[in-house]
Amino acid sequence: MTFSDLIVMAVSAILIQNVILQQFLGICPFLGVSGKRDSAVGMGLAVIVVITLASLTSWALYYLLLKPLGMQYMSTLVYILVIASLVQIVEMFLKKTIPALYRSLGIYLPLITTNCAVLGTAKNVIAKKFNFLETFVFSFATAVGFLFVIYIFSTLRSKIARGDIPKAFQGIPIALITAGILAMIFAKFGELII
Amino acid sequence: MNSKLQNLTKGFWAENPILISMLGLCPTLAITYKVENALGMGLAVLFVLVMSNLIISLIRHFVPDEIRIPVFIVVIATFVSVVEMVMEAFVPNLFARMSLFISLIVVNCIILGRAEAFASKHNWLDSVLDAVGMALGFTMVLVFISLIREALGTGSITIWGDLAINFNPNNSPFFSSFYVSPPAAFIVLGLILAGSKAITAAKEVKSK
Numbered sequence: 001m002t003f004s005d006l007i008v009m010a011v012s013a014i015l016i017q018n019v020i021l022q023q024f025l026g027i028c029p030f031l032g033v034s035g036k037r038d039s040a041v042g043m044g045l046a047v048i049v050v051i052t053l054a055s056l057t058s059w060a061l062y063y064l065l066l067k068p069l070g071m072q073y074m075s076t077l078v079y080i081l082v083i084a085s086l087v088q089i090v091e092m093f094l095k096k097t098i099p100a101l102y103r104s105l106g107i108y109l110p111l112i113t114t115n116c117a118v119l120g121t122a123k124n125v126i127a128k129k130f131n132f133l134e135t136f137v138f139s140f141a142t143a144v145g146f147l148f149v150i151y152i153f154s155t156l157r158s159k160i161a162r163g164d165i166p167k168a169f170q171g172i173p174i175a176l177i178t179a180g181i182l183a184m185i186f187a188k189f190g191e192l193i194i
Numbered sequence: 195m196n197s198k199l200q201n202l203t204k205g206f207w208a209e210n211p212i213l214i215s216m217l218g219l220c221p222t223l224a225i226t227y228k229v230e231n232a233l234g235m236g237l238a239v240l241f242v243l244v245m246s247n248l249i250i251s252l253i254r255h256f257v258p259d260e261i262r263i264p265v266f267i268v269v270i271a272t273f274v275s276v277v278e279m280v281m282e283a284f285v286p287n288l289f290a291r292m293s294l295f296i297s298l299i300v301v302n303c304i305i306l307g308r309a310e311a312f313a314s315k316h317n318w319l320d321s322v323l324d325a326v327g328m329a330l331g332f333t334m335v336l337v338f339i340s341l342i343r344e345a346l347g348t349g350s351i352t353i354w355g356d357l358a359i360n361f362n363p364n365n366s367p368f369f370s371s372f373y374v375s376p377p378a379a380f381i382v383l384g385l386i387l388a389g390s391k392a393i394t395a396a397k398e399v400k401s402k
Contacts, residue, residue, distance in 0.1 A: 022376050024224035028303060031219070073279055076297045077271040084264060114306065116220050116298045123297055168392035169384075172216050176384030183377035 006137050013141035016190040019117050020149045021183040026117030030150055031175055033108070035161075040154035043108045044147030048140065049090060050112045051121050054083045055139035058122040059132060079122045084113050117146055153182065201320050205327030212335040213390040217303040221295045222336060223383060227374040230353050232340035234288045235295065236333025238281065242273045242299050243325040247313040251321035254314045266309045271300045304332060335386075343382055347373030 001009075019025050026047070033039045058079045066072055091109045094102040112118060121142050125135045156178055165174055211217045218239075225231040249269050257265050278296055281289040289296065299305065308328055313321040344351055349362025349369040362369045372378050 024220050024376070024379065025298075027219045027223060028217075031216075073275060076275050076278065076300055077268070080267055080271050080300050081264075084267065114301045114303060116301045119301055120294055120298055123294055127294070166388075167395065168388045170391075173384045173388035173391065176380045176387065180377045180380030180384065183380055187375065187377060 001131075001134060006134070009134070010137050010141035013138055014145040014148060015186060018145045018149055018183075018186050019121070019142045020146060021179065021186045023120070025120040026115050026146060029108075029111060029115050030153065030179075031172055032111075034150055034154040034157055034175070037151070037154045037158065039108070040150045041147070042105050043111075044143075044150050046105045046108045046112060047115065047117065047146050048143040050083070050087060050109075050115075051118050051143040051146070052136065052140045053090070054079075054086050054118050055122050055125050055135055056132070057082050057086060059125055059130070059135045062126050075123075075126070076119075079119055083118050083122070087113050117142070149182070149186075153179065156182070198320070198323060201323040202327040205324070205329070205331035206334065207331070209328075210331045210335065210390075211304045211307075211328055212332060213387065214394070215304075215307070216387065217307055218332060219383070220298065221302065222339065223376075223379040224295050225292050226336055226340040226379065226382075227343055227347065228291075229337060229340045229344050229351055230288060231292055232333070232336035233353070234281070234285065235292065236329065236336055238277045238296055239299060239302070239304070239332055240326070240329035241277055242270065243305055243308060243329045244322055245273045246270045246305060247308055247321040247325035248318055250309045250313040251316060251318045257314075262314065263306075263310070266306060266314075267300070270305050270309070274300045304328060339382060339386060343373045343378065345369075347371055347375075347378070 013019075017023060020027065020030050029043055029047075033043045058075075061078055061082065062072075062075060066075060066078065087109055091102075094105065094109075121139050124142075125138055128138075130138060153175075157175060160174060160178060169177075205211065207213070209215060212219070212222055221235055225235050246266070246269050250266055253265075274297060277299070278289075278293070281296060282293075308325060312324045316324070341351065345359075345361050346369055348371070349365075350360045351358045373382070
């Protein structure tokens with residue numbers, strides 16, 4: 001894969017095949033923490049670190065351990081343990097080395113274990129047969145796409161919260177419909193670029 | 195006996211995982227473009243939820259409190275791997291379409307939520323009834339959403355390769371492939387959740 005292919009893959013992972021709006025991964029944190037702009041950015045940054053590290057670690061474990069041993073069927077079990085321990089390690093590392101960052105990201109880290117975008121991306125890079133560099137670019141770009149959409153969405157929701165919304169639509173229902181309109185916009189990026 | 199029945203039926207409406215608790219929305223959005231997918235996902239969740247609730251309820255006295263979440267996740271991941279292998283062998287086409295979301299049952303909040311909130315505190319029979327009820331409630335909503343989306347999106351419902359019902363003999367423009375596209379997943383689910391909220395609110399007013 002040439003350099004320009006990598007760029008196209010990154011742009012496509014951020015905008016066209018967006019992890020939230022097109023692949024429906026990570027909907028829980030998307031709806032859960034997008035109420036406030038600061039928490040949305042905090043969650044997004046934490047997700048970038050964890051998705052990138054988890055995909056690279058899972059890639060290495062799959063090709064260096066599971067595949068030579070012929071134990072591909074263990075992948076789901078191995079990945080979820082990798083993710084859970086990785087989240088713990090990142091949490092401890094941040095607490096020791098960058099306490100300021102830990103204070104702002106700390107509360108989002110445990111939530112990431114059950115963020116299906118992390119496990120989904122780790123599974124995707126194996127299914128797409130990426131090499132190590134492609135895995136790095138793809139998982140990083142996927143996570144940037146997550147941050148991008150969750151940030152846009154948090155600004156939209158702070159406007160919506162001030163609107164006069166019928167009672168039944170308040171909260172999650174109106175958020176989902178807004179996300180649907182946002183997804184329509186993102187679906188059109190595909191025609192712009194390719 | 196009454197409480198046993200209640201353990202089973204509370205998942206259908208009163209504590210429905212999608213409509214009331216709003217859990218497990220990722221697969222709900224992702225796979226409901228086809229009724230077939232919804233049935234497959236529902237069965238997979240039924241198996242994983244029943245087995246994990248059963249095992250977790252049986253081992254609940256031996257698991258130290260501090261490590262219960264990792265233990266639950268390992269139990270759940272084991273049964274998800276079983277489902278993956280069975281589906282790959284017997285329904286390869288269906289599995290190819292939604293293999294990612296079958297593996298993601300591991301991190302589905304419904305399963306871990308029931309393990310933590312119910313199975314770790316109740317005996318095995320109650321836990322199994324709870325699991326069956328929750329999984330059926332989940333499946334019913336999945337099938338309901340996918341019926342709407344597939345019928346409006348393709349004009350027909352196809353299950354296991356047979357054209358079951360054709361709704362659109364005259365090629366009416368009312369049916370549009372928009373309904374099977376990703377944006378429509380969000381909008382249809384948003385409308386359904388709004389509807390369920392309205393019904394719940396109306397019931398509360400009535401009971402007062």
